[in-house]
Amino acid sequence: MTVDADVREFLEGAALAVPPPAIEATLAALWRPAAEEAQSGDLPAFTRVSLGTEVVVTSAVRAAVVGSLWNQVSAEHPSRAILVLVDPAAGSLQAAVSAACHLAAPGQPQVCSERIQLRCGPAALPQLPGTILPLLEPDVPATLWWDLPTAPPPGFGAKLGRVLDRCLTDLTYAAEPAAVYQALRSEECEPLGDLAWFRAAKWREGTARLFDGLADAATLQQIERLEVVSAAGGPGELLPAALLAAWAAGRLGWQPAATEELGPQVPDADQTVVSRTRWQRPGGAGRVTLATVPVADGRPGRLQRLTLEAPVADASWQLERLHDRPRELRVEAHHAAWCRLPSRMPASRPEPLEVLLHALSSPPVNQTRDAALRQAAWILGWDGAPG
Amino acid sequence: MDHATPLANPFREGLGRATAPGPCCFVLFGATGDLCARKLLPALYNLAREGLTPAEFYVLGVSRKPQSDLQWRTAMQQAVAKYSRHQPLDPAVWEAFAQRLGYQACEFGNPAQYADLRVRLDDIDRRWGTAGNRLFYLAVAPEFFASIPSQLGAVGLLGESGGRWTRVVVEKPFGTDLTSAEALSTHLRGLLRERQIYRIDHYLGKETVQNILTLRFGNAIFEPLWDRRYIEAVQITVAETVGMEGRRGPFYERAGALRDMVQNHMMQLLSLVAMEPPAAWHAEAIRDEKAKVLQALAPLSAEQVATQVVRGQYTRGYLLGEEALGYREEDGVAADSATETFVALRTELRTWRWSGVPFYLRHGKRLPKRASEIAVTFRQPPLALFQNPDDPSGNTLVLRLQPDEGLSLSFLSKVPGMRLQRRQVKMDFNYGSAFGTASPEAYERLILDALIGDSTLFTRDDEVQYAWRFVSSLLDGLAAQGPAGMTTYEAGTWGPPAADRLLLADHAWRRL
Numbered sequence: 001m002t003v004d005a006d007v008r009e010f011l012e013g014a015a016l017a018v019p020p021p022a023i024e025a026t027l028a029a030l031w032r033p034a035a036e037e038a039q040s041g042d043l044p045a046f047t048r049v050s051l052g053t054e055v056v057v058t059s060a061v062r063a064a065v066v067g068s069l070w071n072q073v074s075a076e077h078p079s080r081a082i083l084v085l086v087d088p089a090a091g092s093l094q095a096a097v098s099a100a101c102h103l104a105a106p107g108q109p110q111v112c113s114e115r116i117q118l119r120c121g122p123a124a125l126p127q128l129p130g131t132i133l134p135l136l137e138p139d140v141p142a143t144l145w146w147d148l149p150t151a152p153p154p155g156f157g158a159k160l161g162r163v164l165d166r167c168l169t170d171l172t173y174a175a176e177p178a179a180v181y182q183a184l185r186s187e188e189c190e191p192l193g194d195l196a197w198f199r200a201a202k203w204r205e206g207t208a209r210l211f212d213g214l215a216d217a218a219t220l221q222q223i224e225r226l227e228v229v230s231a232a233g234g235p236g237e238l239l240p241a242a243l244l245a246a247w248a249a250g251r252l253g254w255q256p257a258a259t260e261e262l263g264p265q266v267p268d269a270d271q272t273v274v275s276r277t278r279w280q281r282p283g284g285a286g287r288v289t290l291a292t293v294p295v296a297d298g299r300p301g302r303l304q305r306l307t308l309e310a311p312v313a314d315a316s317w318q319l320e321r322l323h324d325r326p327r328e329l330r331v332e333a334h335h336a337a338w339c340r341l342p343s344r345m346p347a348s349r350p351e352p353l354e355v356l357l358h359a360l361s362s363p364p365v366n367q368t369r370d371a372a373l374r375q376a377a378w379i380l381g382w383d384g385a386p387g
Numbered sequence: 388m389d390h391a392t393p394l395a396n397p398f399r400e401g402l403g404r405a406t407a408p409g410p411c412c413f414v415l416f417g418a419t420g421d422l423c424a425r426k427l428l429p430a431l432y433n434l435a436r437e438g439l440t441p442a443e444f445y446v447l448g449v450s451r452k453p454q455s456d457l458q459w460r461t462a463m464q465q466a467v468a469k470y471s472r473h474q475p476l477d478p479a480v481w482e483a484f485a486q487r488l489g490y491q492a493c494e495f496g497n498p499a500q501y502a503d504l505r506v507r508l509d510d511i512d513r514r515w516g517t518a519g520n521r522l523f524y525l526a527v528a529p530e531f532f533a534s535i536p537s538q539l540g541a542v543g544l545l546g547e548s549g550g551r552w553t554r555v556v557v558e559k560p561f562g563t564d565l566t567s568a569e570a571l572s573t574h575l576r577g578l579l580r581e582r583q584i585y586r587i588d589h590y591l592g593k594e595t596v597q598n599i600l601t602l603r604f605g606n607a608i609f610e611p612l613w614d615r616r617y618i619e620a621v622q623i624t625v626a627e628t629v630g631m632e633g634r635r636g637p638f639y640e641r642a643g644a645l646r647d648m649v650q651n652h653m654m655q656l657l658s659l660v661a662m663e664p665p666a667a668w669h670a671e672a673i674r675d676e677k678a679k680v681l682q683a684l685a686p687l688s689a690e691q692v693a694t695q696v697v698r699g700q701y702t703r704g705y706l707l708g709e710e711a712l713g714y715r716e717e718d719g720v721a722a723d724s725a726t727e728t729f730v731a732l733r734t735e736l737r738t739w740r741w742s743g744v745p746f747y748l749r750h751g752k753r754l755p756k757r758a759s760e761i762a763v764t765f766r767q768p769p770l771a772l773f774q775n776p777d778d779p780s781g782n783t784l785v786l787r788l789q790p791d792e793g794l795s796l797s798f799l800s801k802v803p804g805m806r807l808q809r810r811q812v813k814m815d816f817n818y819g820s821a822f823g824t825a826s827p828e829a830y831e832r833l834i835l836d837a838l839i840g841d842s843t844l845f846t847r848d849d850e851v852q853y854a855w856r857f858v859s860s861l862l863d864g865l866a867a868q869g870p871a872g873m874t875t876y877e878a879g880t881w882g883p884p885a886a887d888r889l890l891l892a893d894h895a896w897r898r899l
Contacts, residue, residue: 020708093708130705130879133755159880163898
């Protein structure tokens with residue numbers, strides 16, 4: 001028996017052009033003979049797996065990076081990937097399909113998933129929801145990763161948002177983070193998550209480690225001040241710091257109260273205060289401060305330090321990235337009851353693949369994460385109300 | 388109701404079918420129509436191909452258009468070649484089948500031509516041995532559902548004597564509201580006994596619909612959980628991507644989503660999923676239980692309709708990269724049409740088994756996918772051991788009716804790794820791959836049952852009336868709202884956002 005050339009090319013990852021209305025039928029027509037050929041031994045054995053539908057809307061300039069990233073993602077998280085490339089040079093909507101196969105373990109069948117690539121010009125964006133909706137697989141999570149630096153057109157998210165399980169963004173690197181954030185929120189792209197949350201997992205772990213074995217809950221209630229310092233950068237690059245601060249404040253039971261005017265700053269060579277907010281603590285008022293330091297390692301927005309202070313107990317706790325050991329965090333406490341600290345914990349910056357896999361494998365709904373993003377947006381002035 | 392139980396034939400033991408069809412003439416009114424070409428003749432051909440039609444069998448097409456037997460046979464050959472699930476056409480099977488195809492022109496309102504029809508049928512009995520048994524299939528416009536049987540009765544074609552039987556198969560819609568359905572029913576029952584009337588709903592001929600009963604009553608693991616104690620909600624969706632193709636606009640303008648789909652197909656699905664176990668595997672016992680479900684559907688008041696029903700009409704949009712017209716732009720549709728192409732509703736059954744369980748029904752045209760399913764969502768465990776409010780919901784049993792017929796059960800599983808993280812996984816059963824054999828078309832099964840005289844998969848008069856009683860209350864409530872009650876949705880989306888407000892807290896429409 002001869003294997004149809006299209007089927008073999010498809011399984012080897014070649015993109016086969018297909019009219020948009022025929023995407024689903026073409027995929028069925030490719031997978032069925034591929035499975036039969038694999039059973040008869042004419043093609044390597046494979047198992048088709050789909051843990052979800054991941055819709056990525058990205059720009060033509062990011063196409064190569066995202067495509068390569070998604071090849072790696074499919075090895076760990078096989079899913080139906082719908083990659084939408086918005087290309088100013090493109091005209092009408094064009095589609096192509098391909099398979100992504102990986103050997104899970106020697107002697108085991110390959111694990112295969114599928115990729116649907118859609119390319120269109122900005123003018124064809126309104127056509128996309130009606131193209132994407134029929135391609136979402138039932139009974140598995142569907143995620144939209146909005147990777148364009150600009151906001152979605154009106155109505156885009158509203159048509160998709162109602163049926164998606166979550167939206168992801170990476171506002172740290174967006175040109176207009178506030179506009180993208182506001183557009184996604186108003187377009188019902190809920191729950192909304194940001195990759196900055198997943199990049200900062202080690203910082204949350206380190207913060208939690210500070211208080212492991214806590215004997216007296218009153219200690220937490222004595223914390224009044226919270227400061228996060230990050231490397232200076234553009235407006236989106238403050239998001240990691242704001243997210244970490246909002247999360248820590250939320251864990252302490254604080255509620256957002258008001259933003260404070262930043263008075264004249266004391267000239268300080270080390271850091272610049274960029275935001276100060278007041279919060280309602282269980283035992284009184286609290287304050288959250290964001291500050292930046294000059295970029296030292298070429299990574300704007302990178303978290304540098306988290307400090308929690310309890311003046312009434314003359315105590316403080318701190319996580320800090322060390323200049324001479326950028327892959328470690330120093331964990332330090334100044335409190336009479338803390339004798340085990342300081343210590344260090346590994347905190348190398350996670351690779352983009354690791355971040356994305358973490359995001360995709362996490363539950364779509366996470367109230368803590370969602371609240372932190374809303375409050376971070378409030379801290380940064382992207383949202384008038386903290387939600 | 389007639390409850391005649393056929394005598395058991397001991398030689399039928401293990402043969403899988405209670406009886407075989409006897410000699411018969413299949414008289415098909417509407418022989419030049421779309422349904423005949425696309426579904427009925429291909430179904431009859433496939434039954435003949437599989438040896439399921441009797442040797443003494445004849446198909447007489449009846450319609451207004453004058454044409455010869457040969458002309459109709461030629462047209463039907465093309466139709467079967469195009470629409471049969473068995474491709475290509477088997478010349479030997481077709482040749483034998485075509486010999487027993489004939490055509491009779493008949494103006495449906497002309498009594499003299501029914502006399503001619505009687506002469507022709509008597510001749511067929513003599514020449515082809517069909518023994519005076521006749522199955523009249525009314526694949527015609529609804530306005531003829533009453534008049535054709537009247538005319539047949541006037542020339543003595545509905546009588547049963549000397550062991551001969553006569554059956555009449557009536558296509559949908561059976562009435563346009565409760566009043567008209569009652570009138571039609573009264574009329575037909577003046578001419579025929581209930582056991583002679585076969586109200587067809589092709590959904591009941593689908594394998595997966597029939598499998599609902601097997602699943603529920605052939606397994607011990609589901610039925611103990613099948614009630615308000617364990618079931619949180621039931622969601623029935625029939626989604627279509629098509630609009631008004633095939634000059635369907637004028638018909639649909641008079642029908643709308645409620646009459647076209649909800650009153651018949653979706654009410655039948657609801658009755659099958661909610662019925663009590665029948666006392667026996669017998670047509671009347673099963674239909675008794677289905678009728679009780681529909682009886683327990685309380686008509687909704689205008690106030691209830693306002694909060695429990697949403698109707699919508701599609702506007703211009705994009706579906707899979709192609710632009711789709713809005714409903715009011717379609718051929719044969721009024722520019723100010725008030726016909727709904729989408730309906731979603733929440734209702735309850737007033738029974739001990741189902742009290743308090745919401746049943747969500749949703750149907751629409753120009754939705755993103757063609758898919759029909761029944762999803763049964765089970766309640767959360769009584770003790771939330773994991774204490775994580777963000778965990779995905781628990782168990783859902785999904786019966787997929789089309790496409791990819793089958794069922795799946797989703798449940799929570801721990802994700803491998805050091806963290807205690809949970810994720811939904813599912814067990815899946817697919818008809819296409821589990822049995823390795825193609826399912827017959829719904830019409831094949833239903834025509835064979837009608838030839839045999841098994842009415843299990845046909846709708847009984849009381850079922851129709853109860854379904855209309857409920858749907859008429861919705862129609863009345865929506866009419867009272869006027870045009871303001873109509874919402875819109877873009878073609879290619881899952882209906883108007885207003886449909887979401889029907890859902891109770893923590894419930895969501897499923898993405899198919």
